[in-house]
Amino acid sequence: MVNIEFLGPIKKEPLQLEITNLSQLSEVLKQDTQLVSWLESCAVAVNDVLVSSKDVELKSGDKVSLLPPVCGG
Amino acid sequence: MNNEKYLQLIDGALPVEQITNAWYREFKNSNYGAIITFVGVVRDENGIDGLSFDIYEPILNSWFKAWQEKAKSKNAIVLMAHSRGDVPNHESSYVAAVCSPQRRVALELIDEYVEDFKQNAPIWKYDIINNQRVYAQDRSSKIQGAGILS
Numbered sequence: 001m002v003n004i005e006f007l008g009p010i011k012k013e014p015l016q017l018e019i020t021n022l023s024q025l026s027e028v029l030k031q032d033t034q035l036v037s038w039l040e041s042c043a044v045a046v047n048d049v050l051v052s053s054k055d056v057e058l059k060s061g062d063k064v065s066l067l068p069p070v071c072g073g
Numbered sequence: 074m075n076n077e078k079y080l081q082l083i084d085g086a087l088p089v090e091q092i093t094n095a096w097y098r099e100f101k102n103s104n105y106g107a108i109i110t111f112v113g114v115v116r117d118e119n120g121i122d123g124l125s126f127d128i129y130e131p132i133l134n135s136w137f138k139a140w141q142e143k144a145k146s147k148n149a150i151v152l153m154a155h156s157r158g159d160v161p162n163h164e165s166s167y168v169a170a171v172c173s174p175q176r177r178v179a180l181e182l183i184d185e186y187v188e189d190f191k192q193n194a195p196i197w198k199y200d201i202i203n204n205q206r207v208y209a210q211d212r213s214s215k216i217q218g219a220g221i222l223s
Contacts, residue, residue, distance in 0.1 A: 008127050008197030009208035026222040039223040043216035048131040052218040066222075067129065069213035072155060072196030073113045073167040073187075 003063045004029075010038055010068055022046075022054040025064060042066040080137045081154040082128060086164035092154050096170055100150070105172040107179035111187055113167035115160050121200045123161040124209075129195040136194050140186060149173035151186055159201060193217055 004015040004025065012034060019025050022044065029035050044051055045065040046058070058064070078099070081092065093110050100108060115124050137153060144151045149171055156166040169187055173179035192214045199206035 007129050007195070009199070009210075022222065029222060040220050041215050042222065043219040044221055045132060048135070050132065050216065050218060052221065054221050065129070065132075067132070067195055067216055067219075068197065069210065069215045069219070070192075070194060070196055071198040071209050071213040072126070072128075072190055072194045073198075 001060055002058045003061075005063065005065050006035075006038075007065055008068050008070075010035070010042075010066060020058055022051070022056045022058065022064070025058075026054060038066065038068055042068050079141065079150070079152055080134070082130065082133075082157055083154060084157050086160045087154050087156055087166065087168055089165045089168060092168055093170070096152055096172075100172045103172070104174065105149075106174050107176040108170060108172045109179045109183045110168065110170045111183060112165050114165050115162050117162040119200070121162065121202055122204075123159055123164070123201045124166060125159045125199040125201055125206050126156055126166060127197040127199075128155065128157055132195040140189070144171065144173075144182060144186075147173065147178050147182065149178055149182055151182070153190075155196065 001016045002019050004017060006012040017028060029039060045067060046056055047063055089112055097108065140151050152170040154168045160166040169190065171179045171182045171186060173182065193216050198209040200209055
């Protein structure tokens with residue numbers, strides 16, 4: 001199981017999904033009407049490291065985080 | 074000075090004098106010729122009572138570590154304090170500093186450091202209006218590389 005967490009203003013509980021890469025995650029999340037509008041603006045981290053492409057393999061126990069637009073200070 | 078002193082996350086408004094005085098006391102004897110402090114203060118505008126913040130600490134820590142390394146390569150150091158949760162108008166939510174042997178390095182680094190913080194540090198801002206938190210979406214920036222799942 002891969003754990004998916006939604007940070008900051010995205011009001012959604014974490015998900016546990018049987019997926020093996022980020023492309024599969026993209027397909028799953030695009031079906032979620034609550035999430036689809038966030039996808040274009042969210043950065044993605046795998047195990048707390050930001051990634052820059054969907055070409056990332058996932059294994060059981062991995063954590064994927066979605067980070068919406070930020071504004072510190 | 075332990076690492077918690079370099080990056081401090083504090084619930085509510087920042088005790089600015091305490092933080093900046095401690096930094097000054099700690100680093101004035103380290104032969105840094107230039108110490109530049111930036112203090113961000115919550116403005117009373119658009120009918121807000123204050124701002125509120127969420128922080129994702131694991132990625133903030135790696136963002137900050139990368140900045141410590143960048144500063145070190147110029148013989149400088151960076152410091153930061155930020156609020157968690159609610160901060161009323163006219164209080165501070167963010168203090169950043171650069172200490173460097175040379176003035177030019179410090180002036181240039183503080184600019185880049187604060188701007189990169191605004192663009193990429195994993196912190197989310199909400200306006201507090203009638204005791205509700207409203208995500209400051211229009212003032213927020215996509216983190217570099219955003220959108221790969223769309």
